[in-house]
Amino acid sequence: MxxxxxxxxxxxxxxxxxxxxxxxxxxIQNVREAIPFADIVVINDGSxxxxxxxxRESGAHVVNLPFxxxxxxxxQTGFLFARDNGYDFxxxxxGDGQHDPREIEVILTPLINGEADVIAGARYIEDRGYITxxxxxxxxxxxxxxxxLAVRRRVTDPTSGFRxxxxxxxxxxxxxxxxxxxxxxSVVQFFKAGLKMREVPVTMNPRYGGQSSITPLRxxxxxxxxxxxxxxxxxxxxxxxx
Numbered sequence: 342m343x344x345x346x347x348x349x350x351x352x353x354x355x356x357x358x359x360x361x362x363x364x365x366x367x368x369i370q371n372v373r374e375a376i377p378f379a380d381i382v383v384i385n386d387g388s389x390x391x392x393x394x395x396x397r398e399s400g401a402h403v404v405n406l407p408f409x410x411x412x413x414x415x416x417q418t419g420f421l422f423a424r425d426n427g428y429d430f431x432x433x434x435x436g437d438g439q440h441d442p443r444e445i446e447v448i449l450t451p452l453i454n455g456e457a458d459v460i461a462g463a464r465y466i467e468d469r470g471y472i473t474x475x476x477x478x479x480x481x482x483x484x485x486x487x488x489x490l491a492v493r494r495r496v497t498d499p500t501s502g503f504r505x506x507x508x509x510x511x512x513x514x515x516x517x518x519x520x521x522x523x524x525x526x527s528v529v530q531f532f533k534a535g536l537k538m539r540e541v542p543v544t545m546n547p548r549y550g551g552q553s554s555i556t557p558l559r560x561x562x563x564x565x566x567x568x569x570x571x572x573x574x575x576x577x578x579x580x581x582x583x
Contacts, residue, residue, distance in 0.1 A: 347453060350429040352379040354445075355419035356401070357412055357502075358436035362391040365436050369399040372434060375442035382422050383436070386415040392436075412502070413520030420506075420514040431511050433504045440503040444543045448505040451541060458510040458536040462503035462543030469544045480564035484525055487568060491575055492532040497540060499525040510536055513582060519574070522567040526574055533579035 346352070354372050358365055365383065372381055383396035387409035396403040404418055416433065423431040430452060434440045440462065448460040464471045465481075473481065481500055489496045502524055506514065513534060519526035531538045 346378065347429075351427060352376065352430045352432065352449075353423050353426070353428040354379050354381045354432045354434055354442075355384065355416065355423065356381065356396075356434050356436050357384045357386060357415040357419065358388065358392050358396070359386040359409060359415075360388045360390045360392060361436035362388075362395050364438045365392055365395045366399045368434065368436055368438050368442070369396070369401050372442040372445075373400075376445055379432070380428075382419060384415040384419050384422075386410060386412070411520055413518060413523035416523055417514065417518040417520070420511055420518060423511045424515040428511065429508050431506045433502055433506075435502050439545050441544060441546055444503075445505075447541055447543055448503065451539070452505045452507055457539040458507050459531060459538040460505045461498065461501050461538065461540045463498035463501055463540035464543070464545050465497040466540060466542040469542070471545045476561065480561070483564060484567060487571060488525060488528050491529050491571065496528060499528050501540075503543060503545075509582065519570070522563070522570050525567050526570055529571055529574045530579060533574070533581070535581040
C-alpha cells in the first residue's frame with residue numbers, strides 16, 4: 342500500500358452480512374488483497390443461506406447472531422469484537438460488494454492522521470457516476486439537509502456504511518449504537534457525544550449479488566421513520582465523551 346500504517350497498531354475490517362453468500366467470498370478476498378495486514382470479522386446476522394460457512398471458508402473470523410437483529414445490532418457486535426480484542430482502528434465494509442476495499446486507504450489515512458474520530462466514505466461529494474434510484478436519492482437529500490442543520494456542518498451521504506473508526510469511536514459504539522437506522526442516527530449521536538466525524542469522496546460499486554430490499558415505498562417509509570428517530574436523538578440526553 343502507498344500509505345504507512347502505524348507500527349504496533351491493529352486494524353480490523355468488520356463485514357455485517359445477511360444472506361450474502363453470493364458476494365461474501367469475493368468481498369473478503371478483495372479486502373485481503375487491499376490490506377493484507379488487517380484482521381477480518383464477519384458478523385453473520387442470522388442468515389438463512391451459506392453466509393456462515395462462506396465466511397469461515399474464506400478465512401475470516403465469524404460471529405454468528407442467533408437471528409436477524411438488523412444492521413445496527415450487527416455493527417454494535419462488530420464494535421464489541423473490536424473493543425474486546427484491542428483493535429486501534431476498525432473499518433466497516435458491507436457484505437454486498439458496493440464498497441471498494443481498494444479505497445479503504447482513502448478513509449483510513451485521515452483517521453490515522455488524527456483528522457477525525459470517524460471517517461465516512463461519501464458517494465455524493467463528487468460525481469463519480471454512481472446512480473441512486475430517484476426516490477432514494479430524494480430521501481437522502483432530505484436527510485442530508487436535516488442532519489446538516491442538526492450537526493452544524495455539511496453532510497452529503499448520511500446513509501453510507503463505509504466508515505473508519507478510531508479507538509475512541511470503537512469504545513463509544515460498542516457501548517451505544519443505534520439499532521434501527523444506525524448510519525444517519527449515528528451521525529447525530531457522534532456530534533452530541535463530541536466525536537468528530539468527516540466525509541471523504543469514494544466510489545461505490547453495483548452489488549456483487551443478491552437484491553436490495555429497498556423499494557420506492559420503503560424508501561419513503563424509511564425517510565419518515567428515520568427523521569422521527571433523529572428528532573428523538575436530538576432530544577435525548579447524550580453524555581459527551583471526555
